Amino acid sequence: MQKIDRRAARTRTALHKALLSLVERKGYEEVSIRELIEEADVGRSTFYAHYAGKEDLLRSGFDNLRRELAEAMKEEQGAVPFRFSRTMFEHAARHVGIYHAMTGSPGNVIAIGEIGRILTEFVRRELSETEDDGGVPREVRIQFVVGTLVNLLTWWLERRPDLPPAEVDAMFRRLALHGTGDILPTGMRENR
Amino acid sequence: MQKIDRRAARTRTALHKALLSLVERKGYEEVSIRELIEEADVGRSTFYAHYAGKEDLLRSGFDNLRRELAEAMKEEQGAVPFRFSRTMFEHAARHVGIYHAMTGSPGNVIAIGEIGRILTEFVRRELSETEDDGGVPREVRIQFVVGTLVNLLTWWLERRPDLPPAEVDAMFRRLALHGTGDILPTGMRENR
Amino acid sequence: MQKIDRRAARTRTALHKALLSLVERKGYEEVSIRELIEEADVGRSTFYAHYAGKEDLLRSGFDNLRRELAEAMKEEQGAVPFRFSRTMFEHAARHVGIYHAMTGSPGNVIAIGEIGRILTEFVRRELSETEDDGGVPREVRIQFVVGTLVNLLTWWLERRPDLPPAEVDAMFRRLALHGTGDILPTGMRENR
């Protein structure tokens, strides 16, 4: 039993590595299963025995990332709202390759979505005690925050990878908390 | 010349209609070219003579939408920031079918991206005179606004299609201009 | 390994049968690959996994014929020149369907050429010890004999399928060995 498990584990590891490597090279959408199993040196049926498809493998492969990210963010609950965002940007900085590959092309929605799902958990927790005041339902606010986070992430990795995480994080916090409102030209201020 | 154009126009119209109809039925990604030309009753080579592929057809098909939207938004320049958003939501309400189909599945990135591209033009114009104050580059702010807009749009059509455009627009404006900041629980307010 | 081979063999057999059947029905050139795989109930990619194209399949399908023919002709070495021709005509008589289909239309050059290639081997062997006397190079004589053989075969199957192989063979031998010379009207004899 153990040996079989060990074998299975090796197979899974090989597939994860292959996916990572290929995604980094050519983006998630462009990776075909044939390439994947060839790179991992694994039979086709073996792949399907372990995963339901490319997406499943991706999700599973993200478990590590997710765990790591979750671990780092778990303790960060303090007075500062969305404190975890800083952690996330720093995490991304440490794994530029894979993050960049995933956010790179618009085709990688699934990959981006996966990041979003992880973040959603945290945002939801943080916003769980707020009310639907201001006429904006909580779910909308959650999606708004996550969207903004991912937006920043994408822009950062794609256009200004040189910026330090702290700076991007500052932008995120500014936008998420205060919007773009008070940076509009004076004449156009909305009367509140 | 005109008559040839007229013939070509008929073909293109047939293809656009077919795409719309099929996208509404099963989502953009799921539509195959075979289905498309069958629905449009057009030869395969004819399709490729007019468009480079499915994506090209989509983009071209959006030209109407874009024009319509642009037309509607063009005049809306007033004191209210992002006035066009209201127009957009109302436009979406009038074409629920196609908007919903496009935002429905995560697979429809291309379609969503197309909407985003249209909106970006307008947001950019409106933000063109602002400065990079607050440490947030203009491009980031543009992307942030568009992202928020699309986010709301998706959420609306997917979860609360019953809401009137005005209400969704209010949410959008609130979030884009002021963020989620002042709706956080008192204890967590960030000190500015 | 064997069982995989067995599966592959079944596929190949199905394709051979389909080709034979279709060629008999409508001639080699008219058979499309779509028909072929439909008739054989085989996937398109499977076909291309086994054969490079229609021609390759044909050639491969001929291996049996070739083997059979070769087998029959192998032992026929005696004092009679071109003894194998009789064997060939008899073989054709036994497989009228496929032979007729192949020689039927002028489009079936490839099929006819395949027969020619088989025959060439035997003719070459038989003429291998002769010299280029009479000013006619050996290769020319080989091609001449094979051509005559194929010519007769075509004529027989197309115009007089009722004739017994022996009679056609007699004609072939007469023409190949002595030409049409001494059956010319007396007045036109060439002075040698």
Next chain:
Amino acid sequence: MQKIDRRAARTRTALHKALLSLVERKGYEEVSIRELIEEADVGRSTFYAHYAGKEDLLRSGFDNLRRELAEAMKEEQGAVPFRFSRTMFEHAARHVGIYHAMTGSPGNVIAIGEIGRILTEFVRRELSETEDDGGVPREVRIQFVVGTLVNLLTWWLERRPDLPPAEVDAMFRRLALHGTGDILPTGMRENR
């Protein structure tokens, strides 16, 4: 009427020239109609207005060749059998390009067949007075002679274009009139 004909004639000439030129360059089978009309600078529909297809054009284009060949052979009736063969080989020598292109690949059956049809007329005329003696029907003899002629032609142009027409003609005459019989090794002579 005449001028219209003159215009039509120009079109036909252009197409013939184009066909000749293209066939010489890449062989009959490889020439597509698109290339043809492009080379001739003629509209697609115009082509189909004049000819039913590539084959029809070829046949028509051969009319000149045929006429020329026929002209040359017409007078050559003398005591020597198959006197016209010499004329044909010489004619071929004078038009090596097109002859070679046509006999080059096995795909050019149609072109070769066209030559055969011309020759058949002459052979038939010459053999018209002979009887079916020797058990070889006249039609078979005709086909045999034509086949041999074409065989030689092909071999000549393909393998030994350096040989003078006279020599090839001698081979042809030897083979057609006397076969390969008496050049067999002594031990294998058939007893007549």
Next chain:
DNA sequence: TCCTAAGCGAGACGGTACGTCTTGTCTTCCA
């Protein structure tokens, strides 16, 4: 000299085959 019908180029079009690719299933082999 003007007018009309034909010849023509240009090329859009429906149809269909091709060879390549990918996906998920299913059969066979081997440890």
Next chain:
DNA sequence: TGGAAGACAAGACGTACCGTCTCGCTTAGGA
């Protein structure tokens, strides 16, 4: 006997070609 290997059916993709067609320009021949 259960996991690995890979053969397979299905079918989409973009390209090529065919024969039909529609269109408007040019031009020749009769009025």
